[in-house]
Amino acid sequence: MNEPPIRMTYREACRQAIRDALRRDPRCFIMGEDVGLYGGCYAVTKGLLEEFGADRVRDTPLAESVIAGAGVGAAMAGLRPIVELMTCNFSLLALDQIMNSAATIPHMSGGQFAVPLVIRMATGGGRQLAAQHSHSLEGWYAHIPGLKVLAPSTVEDARFMLASALDDPNPVLIFEHIVLYNAEGDLDPAVTAVDIHSAKVRRTGRDVTILTYGNSLPKALAAAGELADDGIEAEVVDLRVLRPLDKETIFASVARTRRCVIVDEGWKSGSLSAEIAARLAEDLFFELDAPIRRVCSREVPVPYAAHLEEAALPQIADIVAAARGLAKPQ
Amino acid sequence: MTDKLHLDRAHGQHLLREMLRIRRFEAKCAELYQAQKIRGFLHLYDGQEAVAVGVMQALNKDDAVVSTYREHGHALARGIGIGPIMAEMFGKVEGCSRGRGGSMHLFDRESRFLGGNAIVGGGLPLAVGTALADRQLRPGAVTACFFGEGAAGEGEFHESLNLAALWKLPVLFVCENNLYAMGVPLALAEAQTDVFRKAAGYGIEAEQVDGMNPVAVEVAARRAVDAIRAGEGPRFLECRTYRFRAHSMFDAQQYRTKEEIEVWKARDPIPRLREWLTQGHLMSDAELAAIESEIAAEIEAAVTFAEAGTLEPVADLERFATMDAVPQ
Numbered sequence: 192m193n194e195p196p197i198r199m200t201y202r203e204a205c206r207q208a209i210r211d212a213l214r215r216d217p218r219c220f221i222m223g224e225d226v227g228l229y230g231g232c233y234a235v236t237k238g239l240l241e242e243f244g245a246d247r248v249r250d251t252p253l254a255e256s257v258i259a260g261a262g263v264g265a266a267m268a269g270l271r272p273i274v275e276l277m278t279c280n281f282s283l284l285a286l287d288q289i290m291n292s293a294a295t296i297p298h299m300s301g302g303q304f305a306v307p308l309v310i311r312m313a314t315g316g317g318r319q320l321a322a323q324h325s326h327s328l329e330g331w332y333a334h335i336p337g338l339k340v341l342a343p344s345t346v347e348d349a350r351f352m353l354a355s356a357l358d359d360p361n362p363v364l365i366f367e368h369i370v371l372y373n374a375e376g377d378l379d380p381a382v383t384a385v386d387i388h389s390a391k392v393r394r395t396g397r398d399v400t401i402l403t404y405g406n407s408l409p410k411a412l413a414a415a416g417e418l419a420d421d422g423i424e425a426e427v428v429d430l431r432v433l434r435p436l437d438k439e440t441i442f443a444s445v446a447r448t449r450r451c452v453i454v455d456e457g458w459k460s461g462s463l464s465a466e467i468a469a470r471l472a473e474d475l476f477f478e479l480d481a482p483i484r485r486v487c488s489r490e491v492p493v494p495y496a497a498h499l500e501e502a503a504l505p506q507i508a509d510i511v512a513a514a515r516g517l518a519k520p521q
Numbered sequence: 522m523t524d525k526l527h528l529d530r531a532h533g534q535h536l537l538r539e540m541l542r543i544r545r546f547e548a549k550c551a552e553l554y555q556a557q558k559i560r561g562f563l564h565l566y567d568g569q570e571a572v573a574v575g576v577m578q579a580l581n582k583d584d585a586v587v588s589t590y591r592e593h594g595h596a597l598a599r600g601i602g603i604g605p606i607m608a609e610m611f612g613k614v615e616g617c618s619r620g621r622g623g624s625m626h627l628f629d630r631e632s633r634f635l636g637g638n639a640i641v642g643g644g645l646p647l648a649v650g651t652a653l654a655d656r657q658l659r660p661g662a663v664t665a666c667f668f669g670e671g672a673a674g675e676g677e678f679h680e681s682l683n684l685a686a687l688w689k690l691p692v693l694f695v696c697e698n699n700l701y702a703m704g705v706p707l708a709l710a711e712a713q714t715d716v717f718r719k720a721a722g723y724g725i726e727a728e729q730v731d732g733m734n735p736v737a738v739e740v741a742a743r744r745a746v747d748a749i750r751a752g753e754g755p756r757f758l759e760c761r762t763y764r765f766r767a768h769s770m771f772d773a774q775q776y777r778t779k780e781e782i783e784v785w786k787a788r789d790p791i792p793r794l795r796e797w798l799t800q801g802h803l804m805s806d807a808e809l810a811a812i813e814s815e816i817a818a819e820i821e822a823a824v825t826f827a828e829a830g831t832l833e834p835v836a837d838l839e840r841f842a843t844m845d846a847v848p849q
Contacts, residue, residue, distance in 0.1 A: 218657075218658075251684070254680035254683065254684065256676060256677045257649055257683075257684050259646070260646020260647055260677065260681070261646050261647075261653060261684065262650060263646070264635070264649060264651040264652075264653070264654070265650035266650070267651065270657065272650075287640055287643055287677070288646055291640045292643060296636065298621060298841045298842045299618060299621050299622045299628070299637075300621070300622065300630075300637075301616070301617075301618040301619030301620075301628065301841065302619070302848065303618070304628065304635065305844040305846070305848060337842055360844040360846050
């Protein structure tokens with residue numbers, strides 16, 4: 192008997208995931224700025240304080256470093272904390288604990304201590320929040336050995352990645368895109384878990400591979416639709432896991448289409464897209480029929496004005512143009 | 522109550538032995554550094570032994586310790602094996618962090634010693650976290666968190682004190698105020714040079730202690746730990762102390778005078794306790810000689826252990842960069 196799909200928003204999926212985690216494991220709790228009374232800056236944790244109480248849903252002072260660091264210490268001492276940092280821009284105030292403690296201690300202690308900690312944060316632009324609330328810094332975190340970095344772009348991943356992250360013995364960072372919170376999607380009732388190691392092909396195609404993640408995924412899928420009207424079949428790969436990268440899936444797709452566009456909302460210089468392009472150039476050079484192209488954010492702090500913000504971020508037309516330039520060279 | 526400590530023969534000698542053990546160990550480390558057996562940064566604890574030894578008397582096996590990069594004394598007094606500590610500095614796999622951490626990053630799961638943290642102030646948030654976990658998983662356990670007065674300049678100090686006080690967490694904050702943050706004198710860095718007053722500003726009961734007196738430190742630590750175990754929230758000790766040696770092995774010490782060092786050396790906790798015990802007939806010369814020779818033998822054995830240690834295979838370089846499981 193096939194049950195009908197369940198329709199929900201990405202936000203609701205994130206909330207269900209947290210609710211599930213708190214229900215299934217008494218060692219699990221969530222803490223962060225405004226996660227309790229306010230219900231979360233992006234309303235993800237709304238209702239959880241009432242349901243689980245102030246010991247499991249902990250409002251904290253505005254003190255990112257101790258929020259993250261207390262998460263590290265609590266994880267080392269046996270709990271399974273979920274830390275919410277309001278946005279990835281604010282996470283820079285916690286960078287010491289994320290990098291120098293969470294990512295480092297397992298190796299530096301010779302494997303005596305694990306840090307089974309999950310840190311969630313909002314990322315990305317597109318809601319006119321200007322330059323201190325709109326950046327995409329997941330690529331920076333993907334630079335750091337010891338961390339796992341996830342970017343759910345579908346409702347299914349928003350719903351199920353958290354449980355897998357909490358089961359992982361390592362510190363896992365989850366980047367939730369602010370534009371996706373209101374996006375709706377269908378959950379297949381037969382799916383009750385997702386992995387946190389693989390990239391996924393979201394649309395198959397033979398002519399060009401578009402590698403992307405986060406809020407660039409719906410843009411890439413829309414671009415693939417436009418390209419199909421021109422007779423170009425684009426394959427869209429959702430990276431999902433930014434560290435460690437699923438080289439196998441990425442390489443398999445690019446080896447098949449022999450052309451690749453990488454769409455990354457981070458800045459181009461020193462970005463995740465640069466990393467992927469370098470790996471393709473190193474290991475898949477002879478399979479390529481065209482140069483690798485990248486569609487990234489313009490190298491400016493993301494501005495407020497709508498038209499400027501739109502121009503600063505990767506858009507569907509940019510992806511279409513990049514793919515067209517590869518698949519139908521002049 | 523533990524307000525008054527009964528310093529009998531056994532306990533007095535125990536305190537002296539613990540301090541001497543650290544002092545002699547550090548001297549050996551300095552020697553081995555010159556011999557290039559130990560490399561990297563090396564921060565020695567001479568002068569501050571009364572703090573580590575005094576505080577550790579108040580802790581149980583279940584308690585946790587978070588320390589700094591000047592942590593040989595804390596590690597020894599906590600009971601980590603002297604051999605594995607020395608082997609760590611030799612970069613051997615038999616080291617207490619498998620040779621990955623070195624002098625600044627001693628770890629020991631068995632004794633709940635959570636580093637060896639070399640970011641000034643970086644250990645305080647960890648201590649808040651272990652205390653939060655312990656309240657749920659190990660009721661009654663206390664986290665002792667050591668740091669220097671330089672940490673008071675960091676935001677993490679303030680964030681951690683506030684949260685520990687707000688959530689009434691079982692943390693004993695131990696500020697080892699040795700008057701210099703590397704080479705910056707306290708008065709050049711802090712508007713309020715009585716560090717314990719900063720803690721009081723967060724509503725934490727805090728006191729200044731003579732950090733050159735192990736008995737004073739122990740009494741204060743026991744009082745504080747009793748209160749913490751009773752659920753009264755965090756306590757803060759500012760131990761006024763002094764490091765006799767340079768900050769690290771690369772320090773010309775231009776920021777302080779020889780006279781100042783001599784003044785503090787006159788307060789050296791080790792000869793003070795030794796004389797007090799001898800004059801009070803709580804320790805004979807023969808007993809002192811036995812303590813010294815036992816320590817010398819122990820250190821010699823540790824060096825032999827470290828020398829005989831093996832190097833971790835390079836093939837294991839990436840092991841534990843990500844963990845396969847949470848160690849139980």
